[in-house]
Amino acid sequence: MCGRYTRYLSWSEIHRLYRLTTDWERQRNDAPAYNIAPTEDVVFVTAGENGNHKLREGRWWLVPWWAKEMPKGAMFNARSETADTSGAFK
Known part of the structure; x- marks a missing residue:
């Protein structure tokens, strides 16, 4: 997972690509975003x-499955050399 990403498709392109059908999905008209941060x-x-x-709203970061509350610091990088030993990814 990288730190930032880009959503360059227009909303009409996303709607057409995924065949979104609910009113909430069809009524959205979000502009492309070029610097989405954790x-x-x-x-x-x-x-x-x-x-x-289906569309869902959420936060762009990693939260371990065992976390009882949202952590204060955002974890947004998964390193390949420690992913198999880190408790956050088990």
Whole structure:
């Protein structure tokens, strides 16, 4: 996982690519974003219960599954040399 990423597609291109169908998904018109940083709230496309694509909002960072609350420091880099031994990735 890298620190920053770009969403260069227009909203109409995302809508067409993933065949989004709900009113909430169709009414969005987010502009492309060129410098999305860790800890920003973003929209993700995921698989829905019926197999169709679905939008979800979430935060761009890693939170270990065992965390009881949101950590103060954002973890957003997973190093390949320690991913298999770090408790955060088990």
